[in-house]
Amino acid sequence: MTVAIDRATGKRHGDRAPRPGRTGRLRRAYQKHWYAYAMIAPVAVVLGVLVLYPLVYGLYLTLTDANSLNTARTIGVNHIDATYKFIGLDNYQDILFGPTAYDRFWSHFLWTVLWTALCVALHYGIGLGLALLLNQKLRGRTFYRLVLVLPWAVPTFVTVFGWRFMLADGGIINAALDALHLPSPLWLEDTFWQRFAAIMVNTWCGVPFMMLSLLGGLQSIDTTLYEAAEMDGASAWQRFRYVTLPGLRSVSSTVVLLGIIWTFNQFAIIFLLFGNTAPDAQILVTWAYQLGFGQQPRDFAQSASYGILLLAILVVFTSFYRRWLNRNDQQLAI
Amino acid sequence: MSTTTAETSAPVTGRPAADTTRRRVRRRGERGPLATLASHGVLITASLIAFFPVAWLLFLSLGPGKDDYLHPGRIWHTMTLDNYTFVLEHTSFFDWLKSTLVVVAGTTVIGVVIAATTGYAVSRMRFPGYKKFMWLLLLTQMFPIAVLIVPMYQIMSDLGLIDTYLGLILINSTTTVPYCAWLLKGYFDTIPFEIDEAGRVDGLTPFGTFLRLILPLARPGLAVAAFYSFLTAFGEVAFASTFMLSDDKYTFAVGLQSFVSEHDAQRNLMAATAVLIAIPVSVFFYLVQKNLVTGLTAGGTKG
Numbered sequence A: 001m002t003v004a005i006d007r008a009t010g011k012r013h014g015d016r017a018p019r020p021g022r023t024g025r026l027r028r029a030y031q032k033h034w035y036a037y038a039m040i041a042p043v044a045v046v047l048g049v050l051v052l053y054p055l056v057y058g059l060y061l062t063l064t065d066a067n068s069l070n071t072a073r074t075i076g077v078n079h080i081d082a083t084y085k086f087i088g089l090d091n092y093q094d095i096l097f098g099p100t101a102y103d104r105f106w107s108h109f110l111w112t113v114l115w116t117a118l119c120v121a122l123h124y125g126i127g128l129g130l131a132l133l134l135n136q137k138l139r140g141r142t143f144y145r146l147v148l149v150l151p152w153a154v155p156t157f158v159t160v161f162g163w164r165f166m167l168a169d170g171g172i173i174n175a176a177l178d179a180l181h182l183p184s185p186l187w188l189e190d191t192f193w194q195r196f197a198a199i200m201v202n203t204w205c206g207v208p209f210m211m212l213s214l215l216g217g218l219q220s221i222d223t224t225l226y227e228a229a230e231m232d233g234a235s236a237w238q239r240f241r242y243v244t245l246p247g248l249r250s251v252s253s254t255v256v257l258l259g260i261i262w263t264f265n266q267f268a269i270i271f272l273l274f275g276n277t278a279p280d281a282q283i284l285v286t287w288a289y290q291l292g293f294g295q296q297p298r299d300f301a302q303s304a305s306y307g308i309l310l311l312a313i314l315v316v317f318t319s320f321y322r323r324w325l326n327r328n329d330q331q332l333a334i
Numbered sequence B: 001m002s003t004t005t006a007e008t009s010a011p012v013t014g015r016p017a018a019d020t021t022r023r024r025v026r027r028r029g030e031r032g033p034l035a036t037l038a039s040h041g042v043l044i045t046a047s048l049i050a051f052f053p054v055a056w057l058l059f060l061s062l063g064p065g066k067d068d069y070l071h072p073g074r075i076w077h078t079m080t081l082d083n084y085t086f087v088l089e090h091t092s093f094f095d096w097l098k099s100t101l102v103v104v105a106g107t108t109v110i111g112v113v114i115a116a117t118t119g120y121a122v123s124r125m126r127f128p129g130y131k132k133f134m135w136l137l138l139l140t141q142m143f144p145i146a147v148l149i150v151p152m153y154q155i156m157s158d159l160g161l162i163d164t165y166l167g168l169i170l171i172n173s174t175t176t177v178p179y180c181a182w183l184l185k186g187y188f189d190t191i192p193f194e195i196d197e198a199g200r201v202d203g204l205t206p207f208g209t210f211l212r213l214i215l216p217l218a219r220p221g222l223a224v225a226a227f228y229s230f231l232t233a234f235g236e237v238a239f240a241s242t243f244m245l246s247d248d249k250y251t252f253a254v255g256l257q258s259f260v261s262e263h264d265a266q267r268n269l270m271a272a273t274a275v276l277i278a279i280p281v282s283v284f285f286y287l288v289q290k291n292l293v294t295g296l297t298a299g300g301t302k303g
Helices: A020-061 A090-097 A103-136 A142-146 A156-167 A171-179 A191-219 A223-231 A236-246 A249-264 A268-274 A284-293 A300-327 B004-023 B035-058 B072-078 B082-090 B094-125 B130-141 B145-158 B163-189 B192-201 B205-217 B219-235 B240-245 B253-263 B267-302
Strands: A073-074 A078-080
Touching: A020 A142, A020 B094, A020 B130, A020 B145, A020 B163, A020 B205, A073 B253, A090 A103, A090 A300, A103 A249, A103 A284, A103 B072, A142 A191, A142 B035, A142 B072, A156 A171, A156 A268, A156 B035, A156 B267, A171 B094, A191 A236, A191 A249, A191 A268, A191 B035, A223 A236, A236 A249, A249 A300, A249 B072, A268 A284, A268 B219, A284 A300, A300 B145, B004 B205, B004 B219, B035 B072, B035 B267, B082 B094, B082 B163, B094 B130, B094 B163, B094 B205, B130 B163, B145 B163, B145 B240, B163 B219, B163 B240, B192 B205, B192 B267, B205 B219, B219 B253, B240 B253, B253 B267
Parallel strands: none
Antiparallel strands: A073 A078
């Protein structure tokens, strides 16, 4: 630190009012911002205690060989202490490069990526189409909207069971296909059709959110823009391309990101549709759950490692996504 | 499902294309009868697809036999409400209802109360660390359940919170609190900043402004946040299936599975239970859905 003394006052530079020292700046920042910090404190505490602490703890578990046989547990009145030991990065090594890496991680990874891409594309495409239709002056559009929101209004765990009845061998879908003399696939048993069914059900469940969000976005586009475009002789396609799509950009980039994150992490649909019966239709999240809770002994360490890997994939993806948005002068609506 | 893919392309490319072939004399917002017909056609098809699985569940719930879902024709002749009376009288339905209500109410209250001030702070104040904090809120949206479920299981069992309502409420809060904060920020952004300034000029502290001026204006936003928490807690499957062990503490999401996870799958009872669960939730949904679009996209339309 400089110790220059101001000749006139005899005070050191650091003490001068306009340039307070580090503690002074902190105090001023505190005085200016303490309201903000007080207001975000509850959420910060919740995140710290309920999210970050378990995350760190989980990170530690991934460096051990913890499973349900060697963790601390209580059987009756006997308490058995944990006996798992630290094994470093072996879990990650095993998952990513071990002898069964392709069967267990990479094949599920590829399927998860495909699942996410297809589902979000379908959600967005169908959602945008329906939103455009609902945004015109049309008789009964409130009614249509109410019905179209139904898949979202009914809890997923309820409708998935409805789908299971429909997709069962001999259920209504196969009966209908039979009646049309079309082949009736084993939706819930054959791997390809399991995946097909999962995408279909997830699309059905996810469209309403996209539709409503994009409808909100459409309604917020200034109508004078359309009038101006029309004055300039823009065709309907040009109006869609140069007014509607740019107008939806911020909503789109947000809901697509949310859609990708949610679909990547979609647990309930695959878990409830197949249970433990479809090892090849499991996405990474349900697969990780199965390792940790769907088998005996429960492999806590590997399950947690999958979790950390999943989170890493998403964080990297989101960072790139945001950087890409920034390069294109777009912003997330956050 | 060829209909699904047909829908995708039809509205996006089909409609504007259909418009251009029409003469330009029509005023804006007017379409030819063909375009209107096509719109109705697509919307009706989509509505049927949206409606059918739910209607089918309702229909199956009226059939008395547990394999009736394979022979829907039989149901027409034997339609009965027996499944419903059986579910209400002889299963743990009301226990599940109680647990679900406790968990949902707890999560909703925590989600909204804790998130409200934060949403306001990040909407109005630019404090050091703001960006990092927003990033953290977004980050928690990315947590796959697989990240938290193992450590949470260990921590909760250490604390004796497995199979308790409190445990499940706390776990649900990990997703609802940050999302509500984010959502409310979007809503607060739409409330004019001049209102805050007026409040400050009149001598209110930031807390006072928030409590007396902004909060009453933000009721629709709070409703959406509450609704979102409600839905999340209600539909949460993974943690509830893993952490709730005793039958009388199951939430609906777990209880419903218990009909089929047994060897003797009672699909008719399950369908009836599913309908009993779905009806009140859907009714609630439609009551609040008016605020939904604004609430969910408030942040989006601002940027």
